[in-house]
Amino acid sequence: MTSHRVEPLFSATEISERVVELGRSISRDYPSKEEPLLLVGVLKGATLFLADLIRAIDRPVEFDFVAVSSYGAETKSSGEVRVLKDLEAAVAGKHVIVVEDILDTGLTLRFSYLIENLRARHAASVKLCVLLNKPARRVVPIHIDYCGFIIDDVFVVGYGMDYAESYRNLPYVGVVRFAEQD
Numbered sequence: 001m002t003s004h005r006v007e008p009l010f011s012a013t014e015i016s017e018r019v020v021e022l023g024r025s026i027s028r029d030y031p032s033k034e035e036p037l038l039l040v041g042v043l044k045g046a047t048l049f050l051a052d053l054i055r056a057i058d059r060p061v062e063f064d065f066v067a068v069s070s071y072g073a074e075t076k077s078s079g080e081v082r083v084l085k086d087l088e089a090a091v092a093g094k095h096v097i098v099v100e101d102i103l104d105t106g107l108t109l110r111f112s113y114l115i116e117n118l119r120a121r122h123a124a125s126v127k128l129c130v131l132l133n134k135p136a137r138r139v140v141p142i143h144i145d146y147c148g149f150i151i152d153d154v155f156v157v158g159y160g161m162d163y164a165e166s167y168r169n170l171p172y173v174g175v176v177r178f179a180e181q182d
């Protein structure tokens with residue numbers, strides 16, 4: 001691993017306060033408790049965010065996960081994002097919220113056709129919730145319905161996000177600073 005350090009960006013408290021706000025917005029937007037709500041996390045980065053978000057939602061909610069291949073931007077731009085693990089939950093008639101830790105280029109969501117696929121399975125509605133939005137890097141336009149924080153073009157880790165599989169367990173979000181950036 002290249003020599004680096006991690007600088008705090010959002011503390012555990014800031015994250016948890018924002019997640020509570022997102023949970024309140026979602027609870028408010030789906031007031032009828034009879035309407036089924038399904039949160040779909042994209043592995044692995046979204047796991048911690050999804051786990052906290054569902055506990056901040058004050059109405060019945062189901063959750064599930066999908067896994068898509070992660071090859072880096074070059075391969076993704078050729079359209080090669082494979083679905084490695086599909087949903088186990090039924091989708092028809094449910095209000096679905098796709099949950100992502102970070103939206104960067106948008107290529108993962110675009111080329112996994114996750115949102116289109118959920119619509120084709122007759123979800124009642126499909127929305128997108130991201131903890132971090134990095135608009136500077138966007139290659140394809142993607143509409144975000146719920147956003148935790150907008151960030152600059154920095155390499156973030158922690159709270160589910162990794163650098164070569166490290167740092168996912170940090171309770172806060174940090175920025176990776178490489179030695180040559182000093």
Ligand code: PRP
Nearest residue numbers: 043044045070102103104105106107108
């Ligand atoms: C991250 C993140 C998104 C994707 C966003 O996943 O969880 O799925 O990248 O980037 P994009 O908008 O440029 O496509 P990653 O591929 O790092 O896998 P992981 O969640 O398993 O860490």
